[in-house]
Amino acid sequence: MSKRSSAKYKLDRRMGENVFGRPKSPVNRREYGPGQHGQRRKGKMSDFGLQLRAKQKLKGYYGDITEKQFKRTFFEASKMKGDASQNLIGLLERRLDMVVYRAKFAPTIWAARQLVSHGHIRVNGVKCNIASRRVNVGDLIELGSKAQEMALVLEAQSLAERDVPDYVVADGAAKVSFNRVPTLDEVPYPVRMEPNLVVEFYSR
Known part of the structure; x- marks a missing residue:
């Protein structure tokens, strides 16, 4: 991992x-780099x-x-x-940790990876702890019962700045299905x- x-x-x-x-x-807050030389003009x-x-x-x-x-x-x-x-x-986008992140089960990609590695995620009903596992179209990804009550997960689901994309279809608060492989624009x-x-x- x-x-x-x-x-x-x-x-x-x-x-x-x-x-x-x-x-x-x-x-x-500021688009230039830190330190005293942060605002220097950058070369081509x-x-x-x-x-x-x-x-x-x-x-x-x-x-x-x-x-x-x-x-x-x-x-x-x-x-x-x-x-x-x-x-x-x-x-x-087919990586399991990324699907967990897209489903808003975790606030960051690192938190999503941790959820997977700690065994809180099930793929088609089977527990999976490999973050790099590739999800197939039609696969069901769901949160374990313990994870559904975790503060981290509840925080992620309330985040306003992120929406669940169309290719990850929610089925209630704790389950999603991977609908299709997305294109760059999606x-x-x-x-x-x-x-x-x-x-x-x-x-x-």
Whole structure:
């Protein structure tokens, strides 16, 4: 399981964007970096720099999954039929921890991963503790009875800044079904993601 090794808002500050759409993000107060040199004008970024930044932003958004895991997902997406960038987003959105996050069972992707690893999530009635497990279309994902009363889950379900997307269909407060694999346009990212640049980065 990938553990958050950096500070909560470090990715936001590094990218200069509110990557997770959190109301308390420091970027909401100021868009420049921290420290005395934070407001310096930045030079034009190279093509490689733009590609690397797009990869770091996408990888960070999905809970800072390991480079090895992310790269493996990309190569799998590139071997599938169709657009590699759309395939990559589809595979990332099918991760169990991400479906739990999209269903508003957890306030953050890291909390969703913790819920899964602690055995609070059932897929088609069977307990699953592997956050990277790939969910199939038609699968039912539900909260265990203990998890339904957890303060963390109740807090997540009351969050106003996030909506459950169309491809995750709620069946009551504790159960959702994964309706279809989404396209890039359907995924409710708070900031613009550029998976096409990620494809360019790995195709060099």
